[in-house]
Amino acid sequence: MKNTNTNTKLILLHPYIQKQGSSNRLWVLAFISVLTLAFLVTLIYTRETTFITTATSSVIASSNAPVSGVGSASLPTTVINTLLHYASKSNDTYHMPHSDLKPISDVLRKCSSPCNFLIFGLTPETLLWKSLNHNGRTVFIDENRYYAAYYEELHPEIDVYDVQYTTKWSEMKELIASAKEQVANECKPVQNLLFSECKLGLNDLPNHVYEVDWDVILVDGPRGDWPDAPGRMSAIFTAGVLARSKKGGNPKTHVFLHDFSGEVQKVCGTEFLCSHNLLEANQNLGHYVLERMDETSVQYCKNHSSSGSLPSSST
Known part of the structure; x- marks a missing residue:
């Protein structure tokens, strides 16, 4: 018997076609998953890196930022005492004893910050003062x-500068007499020594040295007390003028004379720093406190007749 339904067709889908479609979808899904995973990894890494960088920057900034009161604070007392102890125990023959170091250190500790400190002479204590x-x-x-x-x-x-002294220790008497004669002119107690022709004044220092309001001055140089040595007359006179000529800052200046038992230090200290300004003294150190003076002043000391006496001989 023949099949009369000749128009009927049987269509079969080959299994390969179904597998190919499923495989494509899987590849697409896998590709999207990889992209998503890569995006998540990149996002997480970027956030972590940003966080670490920010945190590190914050730590560095906080460590570099000055803490209130620390940036301008003086050295701790224990550090100062340690420095003084070892400096006073130095093996150098010419080092200062503790009794000389302590008064200067005490003044520096009380000095308002920043403190202006001028020292005549490079000595074993140079690094200590700094x-x-x-x-x-x-x-x-x-x-x-x-x-x-x-x-x-x-x-x-x-910060060190050299200066050419033109004085001689043996000429101290004549130099003091000349300065007192010129007290109303070239050797005034209040002036800018840069423009002065006073024989005792140092006028060849760097310009800014004359413009600074010095809070503490230490005269520990120049060296030598023989006839042709320069002596410390000019350094002492200059210290007195700088102290009296301050334009601002603290009106008082502490002036220390080391080797105070020396003839030049005693005589010139009395003449140009004045006995009434002498706060304390021992054999090695004289401590004067000078106040700012009016520019019209024509005498170094309140008592015009100095209590000091000039040496009878300059040898």
């Missing part, structure tokens, strides 16, 4: 240009 005047301005003046250059090269943090 350290004790923490956050302040410390300037050294020395008569030996070669040693000054060597010291500055050895310690670049030290």
Whole structure:
């Protein structure tokens, strides 16, 4: 019997076609999953990196930022006492004893910050003075240009200048007499020594030295007390003028004379720093406190007739 339904067709879907479609969808799904995973990994990594960078920057910034009261604070007492102890125990023959170091250190501790500290002479205590005047301005003046250059090269943090002294220790009497005669002119107690022709005044220091309001001045140079040595007459006179000529800051200036038992220190201290300004003294150190004076002043001391006496001989 023949099949009369000749128009009927049987259509079969080959299994391969079904598998191919499913495989494509799987590949697409896998590709999307990989992209999603990569995006998530990138997002997480970026956030973590940003967080670490921000946190690190914050730590660095906080460590570099000055804490209130710390940036301008002086050295701790224990550090100061340690520095003084080891400096006073130095093996150097010419080092200062503790009894001389302590008064200067005490004044520096009480000095308002930043403190301006001027020292005549490079000595075994040079690095100590720089350290004790923490956050302040410390300037050294020395008569030996070669040693000054060597010291500055050895310690670049030290601010040192050389000066040419034109005085002689043996001429002290004549130089003091000349300064007192010129007290109303070239050797005035209040003036800018940069423009002065006073024989005792130092007028060849860097310009800014005359413009600074010095809070503390230490005269520990130049070296030598023989007839042809420069002596400390000019350094003492200059210290007195700088102290009286301050334009601002604290009106008082502490002036220390080291080797106070020396003839030049005693005589010139009395003449130009004045006995009524002498706060305390021992055999090695004289401590004067000078106040700012009016520019019209024509005498160094309140008592015009000085209580000191000039040496009878200059030899």
